[in-house]
Amino acid sequence: MHRTTTSPVISVSGVTKDFGTTRALDHVDLSVEQGEVVVLLGLSGSGKSTLLRHVNGLERPSSGSVRVLGQEVPTLRPRALRTMRGRVAMVFQQFELVPALTVLENVLTGALSRLRGPRLGVWSYPRAVRTAALTHLDRVGLLEKAHQRADELSGGQQQRVAIARALMQDPEILLADEPVASLDPESSAQVMRLIREIAADDGLTVVCSLHQVDIALGWGDRIVGLRHGAVVLDLPTAGISKAQVMEIYGRVSTSSAEIRVIATELGDVELLDAARSTGDR
Ligand SMILES: Nc1ncnc2c1ncn2[C@@H]1O[C@H](COP(=O)(O)OP(=O)(O)OP(=O)(O)O)[C@@H](O)[C@H]1O
Numbered sequence: 462m463h464r465t466t467t468s469p470v471i472s473v474s475g476v477t478k479d480f481g482t483t484r485a486l487d488h489v490d491l492s493v494e495q496g497e498v499v500v501l502l503g504l505s506g507s508g509k510s511t512l513l514r515h516v517n518g519l520e521r522p523s524s525g526s527v528r529v530l531g532q533e534v535p536t537l538r539p540r541a542l543r544t545m546r547g548r549v550a551m552v553f554q555q556f557e558l559v560p561a562l563t564v565l566e567n568v569l570t571g572a573l574s575r576l577r578g579p580r581l582g583v584w585s586y587p588r589a590v591r592t593a594a595l596t597h598l599d600r601v602g603l604l605e606k607a608h609q610r611a612d613e614l615s616g617g618q619q620q621r622v623a624i625a626r627a628l629m630q631d632p633e634i635l636l637a638d639e640p641v642a643s644l645d646p647e648s649s650a651q652v653m654r655l656i657r658e659i660a661a662d663d664g665l666t667v668v669c670s671l672h673q674v675d676i677a678l679g680w681g682d683r684i685v686g687l688r689h690g691a692v693v694l695d696l697p698t699a700g701i702s703k704a705q706v707m708e709i710y711g712r713v714s715t716s717s718a719e720i721r722v723i724a725t726e727l728g729d730v731e732l733l734d735a736a737r738s739t740g741d742r
Contacts, residue, residue, distance in 0.1 A: 468531065469492040469493055469494055469495075469528075470493060470494065470495045470529065470530055470633065470634060470666050471491065471492065471493040471516055471528070471529050471634065471666070471668065472491075472492050472493075472526070472527075472528040472529075473489055473490060473491040473492070473512070473515065473516070473525070473526070473527050473528075474490055474525055474526045474528075475488050475489075475490065475524065475525040475526065476488070476489045476490075476512075476515060476522045476524070476525030476526070476527060477489075477522065477523050477524045477525055478508075478511055478515070478520060478522055478523050478690070479523045484689075484690050485508050485511040485690050486508050486511055486512060486515070486522070486690045486691075487508075487689065487690040487691040488525070488691065489508075489512060489525070489687075489690070489691065489692055490692065491512070491685060491692065491695075493666060493668060494666070495633075495664070495666055496660075496664045496665070496666055497666055497667075497682050497683060498657065498660050498666075498667045498669070498680075498681040498682045498683075499667065499668045499669070499681055499682065499683045499684075499685055500669055500670075500671055500677040500680060500681040500683070500684045500685065500698070501513070501668060501669065501670040501671070501685050501687060502670075502671055502672070502674065502677045502684050502685065502686045502687070502694070502706070503670070503672065503686060503687035503688060504672055504688070504722060505672065507687040507688055507689065507690065508687050508689075508690040508691075509638070509639070509670035509672075509687055510638050510639075510670065511690075512670075512687070513551070513636045513638050513668065513670060515527050515534070516529055516534070516549065516634070516636055516668065517529075517534075517545075517546055517549045517551060517636060518534045518535070518537065518542050518545065518546065521535045522535060529545060529549065529634070530545065530548055530549075530633060530634070532545060543574070546574070547574050547575060547630055547632075548630070548632055548633045548634065549632060549633070549634045549635075549636060550571075550627035550628070550630045550632035550634070550635050550636070551627065551635075551636045551637070551638065552620065552623045552624055552627050552635070552636075552637045552638070552640050553623070553638050553639075553640070554638060554639040554640065554642045554643055555643065556616075556619040556620050556622070556623045557623065558611040558612075558619055558622060558623060558626075559611065560610070560611055560612035561610060561611075561612070562610070562611055563583075563607065563608050563609060563610060563611065564598065564603060564606050564607050564608070564609055564610075564611055564614065564622050565583055565591075565594055565595070565598065565607040565608060566582070566583060567611050567622055567623075567626055568594040568597060568598055568622060568625045568626045568629060569583065569586050569590065569591070569594050569629070570626060570629075571594075571625070571626035571627060571628070571629025571630055572586065572590045572593070572594070572629045572630075574630065575630075576590070590629075593629060594625070594629060595607065597625040597626075597628045597629060598622075598625050600625065600628070600659070601621040601622070601624055601625045601655060602621065602655075603618060603621055603622060603625070606618065606622075615648065616643055616644050616645075616648060617644050617645070617647075617648025617649075617651055617652055620640055620641070620644065620648070620652050621651075621652065621655060624652070624655060624656065624659070628659070632665065633665070633666065634665070634666045634667075634668070635656070635659075635660070635665050635666070635667045635668075635669075636667075636668050636669075637656060637667065637668070637669040637670065638670050639670050639671065639672065640652055640653075640656065640669060641653060641671070641673075641676065642672070649673075649676065650676075653676060653680055656669065657680060657681075667681070669681065674703060674706055675703075677698075677706075678698065678701065678702075678703060678706070679698075680698065681698055682697060682698055682699075683695070683696065683697050683698060684696055684697075684698055684701060684706070686706065694706065
């Protein structure tokens with residue numbers, strides 16, 4: 462791989478983020494090494510998106526430090542921030558493609574941040590960029606869809622187009638915010654496998670938020686669990702069991718209503734029954 466760094470590529474220390482009276486992140490520490498594939502696991506509202514948005518400078522911490530690729534993100538001036546963001550690609554739950562453009566045009570837009578001037582249509586991009594876009598489309602298995610409108614594709618295919626678009630940045634870090642939350646199980650598996658393969662092939666550092674424990678368990682190198690904005694779990698994926706994840710979530714749960722949500726998420730029937738029979742405390 463073409464990049465080698467010894468210090469962590471992402472280093473979040475003591476980050477707290479308040480939105481008014483809502484504490485979205487609570488003294489979060491997270492250190493990610495180059496090439497690591499990390500899952501941020503947590504229920505809705507646990508702070509996953511907010512943490513990812515701090516890594517690419519879309520949010521500023523209320524307190525604490527966010528270092529990415531050797532730079533303190535909140536202190537970067539707009540130009541330096543743009544350059545840094547060029548090295549950090551992001552994919553989203555809702556894909557964020559332009560529906561009326563072709564698949565190829567959508568992928569090409571991934572190169573816009575490093576090209577000068579506006580571009581209209583495939584032929585307005587330099588040949589090398591067009592070739593790269595087709596190569597990335599081939600990598601995600603959608604070369605034959607290049608000239609189809611993006612909104613004619615299935616959800617899973619659209620997410621793969623979004624991944625190809627992200628690769629146009631030649632990123633060092635890929636942030637994926639619930640990339641499979643709106644996909645069926647089969648498409649989810651395909652997208653997750655693709656991200657894993659690309660990470661391994663390119664030595665890409667990946668931080669991916671998920672709420673599905675089952676997907677998280679079989680996927681990355683490490684699972685970081687968030688709850689109410691705080692890190693409650695940070696363990697290598699190898700050897701970690703569903704019960705262990707459950708125990709940690711359970712230990713920090715305060716009400717049976719919360720435990721019901723977690724049990725449903727985990728598909729843990731026994732726990733669900735127990736939570737139902739206890740009623741709200
Ligand atoms: N811009 C904002 N203004 C006010 N509150 C916010 C803002 N962004 C996030 N929050 C709040 O911060 C908390 C964490 O939200 P966040 O979106 O990071 O969670 P999440 O784990 O990504 O959940 P989801 O998967 O549902 O998006 C929530 O209580 C949310 O309502």
